[in-house]
Amino acid sequence: MNYRHAFHAGNFADVFKHVIMIGLLESLKAKQAPFCYIETHAGSGRYDLRGVAASKTREYENGVLRLFGATRLGSQLHIYLNLVRALNATAPHELSVYPGSPLIASLLLRDQDRAALCELQQEEAAQLKRLFAGDARIGVHHRDGYTALPGLVPPKERRGVVLIDPPFEAQDDEFRAIETAFAAAYARWPTGIYAIWYPIKLRQQTLPFQRWFSRHRIPKTLCAELLLHPDNSALRLNGCGMIIVNPPWKFDQQLAELLGSLREHLAQGRFGQQRVEWLTPP
Numbered sequence: 645m646n647y648r649h650a651f652h653a654g655n656f657a658d659v660f661k662h663v664i665m666i667g668l669l670e671s672l673k674a675k676q677a678p679f680c681y682i683e684t685h686a687g688s689g690r691y692d693l694r695g696v697a698a699s700k701t702r703e704y705e706n707g708v709l710r711l712f713g714a715t716r717l718g719s720q721l722h723i724y725l726n727l728v729r730a731l732n733a734t735a736p737h738e739l740s741v742y743p744g745s746p747l748i749a750s751l752l753l754r755d756q757d758r759a760a761l762c763e764l765q766q767e768e769a770a771q772l773k774r775l776f777a778g779d780a781r782i783g784v785h786h787r788d789g790y791t792a793l794p795g796l797v798p799p800k801e802r803r804g805v806v807l808i809d810p811p812f813e814a815q816d817d818e819f820r821a822i823e824t825a826f827a828a829a830y831a832r833w834p835t836g837i838y839a840i841w842y843p844i845k846l847r848q849q850t851l852p853f854q855r856w857f858s859r860h861r862i863p864k865t866l867c868a869e870l871l872l873h874p875d876n877s878a879l880r881l882n883g884c885g886m887i888i889v890n891p892p893w894k895f896d897q898q899l900a901e902l903l904g905s906l907r908e909h910l911a912q913g914r915f916g917q918q919r920v921e922w923l924t925p926p
Contacts, residue, residue, distance in 0.1 A: 649811075653691035654704030654742040656910045657884040659711065659724075660870050661809065661841050662748055663902060664886050666727075667720045668805050668837055669752045671892035678756040680799035681749045682806045684789025684825070686761040688771035689746040690731075693739050706912060709739055714909050718902055727751050745807055746772065746782075753781055760796050762789035790825040797833035805837040812843050819853040830862065830889070837890045844883040847875040857887065857923050865924040866891045868899045870906055871917040887923070896920050 652658065672679045693704055711717070711725055727748055731741045743751070746761050753759060759782045763769040769786040776782040785792055789808070797806065806829065812818045822840060830838070844850055857865040871883030888895070903918035 648697060649687045649744065650691050650695060650697035651701045652703050653698055653744070654693060654709070654739070655707040656870070656872060656906075657707075657841075657843070657881065658742070659707050659910065660884055660906060661886065662743075662745065663720050663724045663906070664868065664888075664899070665745060665748065665805075665807060665839060666723050666752065667895065667898055667902070668839060668888075668892065669749060670720070670723070671895065672803060672805065672837075673752070673754065675803075677803060678754075678758065678801045680757070680801045680804035681753065681759040682793070682796050682799070682804060683745055683749070683759070683761050684793055684806070684808045685810045686746045686763045686768075686772055686784075686789075687744045688763075688768040689744045689761075689775045690771075691742045691744060693742055698742075704739060704742060707910065708742065710909050712739075716905075718898075718905055720898070720902055721905060724748075745809065747775065750776065750779065750782060755781070757781060758799070758801065759783065760785065760799070762787050762792045762796075764788045790821055793825050794828040794832055797829050797836060799833075802835075805839060807839050807841070809841040815845075816849060819849070823853070823856050826889075827860070835890065837888070837892075840887040840889075842885050842887070843881055844869065844871060844875050844885055845878045845881065850875075850885065854887070854923055857889070861924065862889060863924050864890050864926050865922065866896055866899075866926075867919065867921050867923050868903060869917075869919040870903050870910075871915070871919075872907075872910065872912045873915055883917070885919075891926075896922070896926075 866888045869885035873882040907916045
């Protein structure tokens with residue numbers, strides 16, 4: 645794979661994904677019992693926004709940076725921004741570092757919680773191992789997350805969330821790979837929380853994927869989407885979505901409020917849409 649997330653770190657899709665993930669982790673922390681965070685495509689975990697890749701695209705300027713001066717934000721967005729600010733403490737009004745999902749999760753995990761991170765690319769897996777060297781809570785696996793996932797569930801904690809966030813280089817084929825990996829994992833751990841991120845370019849690419857969950861009668865499947873552009877151009881990222889299986893109680897209401905705030909602050913023009921819908925009944 646040629647994908648490098650450093651080019652896109654901190655963009656609107658990252659903001660969308662990370663604030664939803666924070667909401668899921670915070671809901672698990674409502675109980676004292678330990679849980680496990682599992683990620684199939686973890687990346688390097690930490691991104692230099694002053695590096696060559698991020699400086700070339702500067703996508704974070706229309707993402708996380710838009711929120712720095714915003715007001716009237718919900719609790720999940722405040723947690724998210726506080727985590728980002730903490731990593732940029734030497735210059736709190738500037739952004740030089742952006743946390744990936746693994747780093748955000750590590751900052752939210754308690755002592756009794758655990759994480760299992762998979763990354764196939766050798767260089768990124770090595771960076772991930774260096775980032776978490778000495779943290780006994782976190783295991784880094786230099787493996788294909790799709791094939792590793794069924795062996796990681798159910799975790800010994802019997803509570804937790806799985807984040808599936810692939811690079812989507814293959815587009816339609818990526819959706820089919822997700823379906824196969826999810827089906828194998830769900831068969832072993834049907835009570836786990838699964839969060840599956842996907843890009844929206846053309847609507848006809850996402851509809852078969854969403855229908856797969858209802859066709860296979862996967863209960864408690866929630867869909868959340870944020871669109872900044874009409875979904876009729878394959879030449880750009882028009883929006884993104886998250887399928888959440890077994891979401892926490894009333895999480896759909898949290899998402900509706902959250903996406904309204906994101907749409908307001910991340911808008912790139914007059915067009916903007918949000919959607920929170922149950923694909924199968926709760």
